[in-house]
Amino acid sequence: MLIRNATATGGEVVDIRCDDGRISEIGNHLPRGSREPDIDATGCRVMPGLHDHHIHLRALAATADSIRVGPPETRSAGDLRAALRSADTTVPHGEWLRAVGYHESVAGPLTRDVLDAIVPGRPVRIQHRTGAMWMLNSAACRLVGAEDCTMPGVERDAAGHPTGRLWRMDSWLGTRIGDVAPSPPDLAAMSRRAATRGVTGFTEATPGLTQASVDDLASAVYSGDVVQRIHCMSGPDIRPPASPDSVAAQRFTLGPTKILLDDDNLPTLPALTATIATAHRSGKSVAVHCVTRLQLIATMTALDDAGVLAGDRIEHGAIIPEDCFGWLRDHSTPVITQPNFPLERAEQYRAEVPAADQPDLWRLGSLLVAGVHVAAGTDAPFGGYDPWTAIQAAMTDHSGRAPLETVSPTVALGLFCGTPEHPTTARTITPGAVADLMIVRGAPEDVRHGPSAVEVAATVVGGTVVYRR
Structure with a gap:
């Protein structure tokens, strides 16, 4: 592919040809090959992607179907209760509620008893903001077999019963959920x-x-x-x-x-x-x-x-x-x-x-x-x-x-x-060099005004356009 009329890092305007995933040629007024895809980058900068x-x-992909239950979206116990109960009315019966971003500043430590009081009828799992812990209600604990798990990450109360808090057990939890949450992120x-x-x-x-x-x-x-x-x-x-x-x-x-x-x-x-x-x-x-x-x-x-x-x-x-x-x-x-x-x-x-x-x-x-x-x-x-x-x-x-x-x-x-x-x-x-590039309108310093101040016009991975505005 050929990128034409791009402003390079030093300020000069150049053409950039990519072949076999790498930059093959940089120059001025490079001829476009027969049926060679091209981008006119006039007025734009080209930089490494x-x-x-x-x-x-x-985990990032899974957040698309997750409820945000931490600051700034959720700041109080009332906000938490409203967010979970609202989701409970819209998510199909029997499916898990998955929430992310929780921090104790919202409603203190969460245990299965606290979550049961909010949503008792379906499995609920909430991830801590740090990613170190999942908090489950009783329905979720029963489904994954927390009671029988002997791993040290299962927090237990003085009587030896799981509190619903699982520390550093992402892989275990993912395998235990299994068919209960069949849709992959x-x-x-x-x-x-x-x-x-x-x-x-x-x-x-x-x-x-x-x-x-x-x-x-x-x-x-x-x-x-x-x-x-x-x-x-x-x-x-x-x-x-x-x-x-x-x-x-x-x-x-x-x-x-x-x-x-x-x-x-x-x-x-x-x-x-x-x-x-x-x-x-x-x-x-x-x-x-x-x-x-x-x-x-x-x-x-x-x-x-x-x-x-x-x-x-x-x-x-x-x-x-x-x-x-x-x-x-x-x-x-x-x-x-x-x-x-x-x-x-x-x-x-x-x-x-x-x-x-x-x-x-x-x-x-x-x-x-x-x-x-x-x-x-x-x-x-x-x-x-x-x-x-x-x-x-x-x-x-x-x-x-x-x-x-x-x-x-x-x-x-x-x-x-x-x-x-x-x-x-x-x-x-x-x-x-590997042809992983981005073509942007605006200068890097423009981002001082906010992330959206720099507009990405195109993204190239291995010499192939994967996004074009």
């Missing part, structure tokens, strides 16, 4: 929506995916339901899915092993070191979930003991003390952050994060100044799905953070323009 370096695709709709925002790739960051789940995601890419590339975090035992051809194989790749840490259930240092070493021996790097000071320090210590492998990364880095900067820089260990969270959760953070931790919360500019490598993902659906919101948040101070943490439009955009395998290595528009 956005890659969301941390996202949960199935609509990945195609999610993918099309992302394409309208210039997204050309995702890093799927859900921990503990089974071989079947990985194969299903790959099939969605190969079939065209998902038009973007997927770089899928996976354990050492996961095999590369079978692909129809070499081109398709490049659009779905396996990434680092995700290691999930919780302060309440933190592994011993030898155990964490052994987990990292096992991944490294299989040739896989690790992506360690770190949202507290303790988790970060434990991870750095374990990496020191196991040895740092190229590609090891810190996910989130929600709390990073300044005395950790040197270690991250010297070990070339990137932080994959979420600039959207200080904007989306400003009220929660002001109320809940201790004053001593506030200066270390969701650092960005200070990390870059210190020489730490940083890239970004949205963490959708636990954050907003639009990368442009995160780009805007990285550029502007909406949350009372220190001015040092904000960055320039070019730097903010670059957080989403790394390669899947090396998120802090910038993709370029040069001959031989």
Whole structure:
């Protein structure tokens, strides 16, 4: 295909030809081949497409049929009751009610008894805003067999009965629901929506995916339901899915092993070191979930003991003390952050994060100044799905953070323009580069006025137009 009259990063107007998934030629007045598809990009800029370096695709797709029960949509117990009861009257009898985004500021801790008082007649499951917990009513507990489950994630009361709160049990819950919720999430709709925002790739960051789940995601890419590339975090035992051809194989790749840490259930240092070493021996790097000071320090210590492998990364880095900067820089260990969270959760953070931790919360500019490598993902659906919101948040101070943490439009955009395998290595528009591009009206700095201020005119993945306005 040929992109004509596009304004490149340096301001010059060029034509760009793409062949076999890569940029093959850049010049002026390139001749259009016979029946070669083309785009007239006059007045538009061409840039590398956005890659969301941390996202949960199935969970995001499932939110389309879910009820929002957290701030800002739902702020009180009355709001929660109204939202669930309204859904109860419209969802067909016998189907599950699925709600997302819950936070205790709405109505305190939710248990099966609390939910039974609102909707007793059908199964209800509500996901916490952090994604760490599902809360079920009694009908749901009976259907999934929570009473008989011996996994430690099933919270129980003093008498040993399940409270309906399941911690870090997404995979178990998904398999137990089975035929009760037969409709799979609509990945195609999610993918099309992302394409309208210039997204050309995702890093799927859900921990503990089974071989079947990985194969299903790959099939969605190969079939065209998902038009973007997927770089899928996976354990050492996961095999590369079978692909129809070499081109398709490049659009779905396996990434680092995700290691999930919780302060309440933190592994011993030898155990964490052994987990990292096992991944490294299989040739896989690790992506360690770190949202507290303790988790970060434990991870750095374990990496020191196991040895740092190229590609090891810190996910989130929600709390990073300044005395950790040197270690991250010297070990070339990137932080994959979420600039959207200080904007989306400003009220929660002001109320809940201790004053001593506030200066270390969701650092960005200070990390870059210190020489730490940083890239970004949205963490959708636990954050907003639009990368442009995160780009805007990285550029502007909406949350009372220190001015040092904000960055320039070019730097903010670059957080989403790394390669899947090396998120802090910038993709370029040069001959031989992968042809994952977006054509936009407006300049990156226009996003200061809001995510919609930059209009995506077209999105190209592997030299194929997947969205055209």
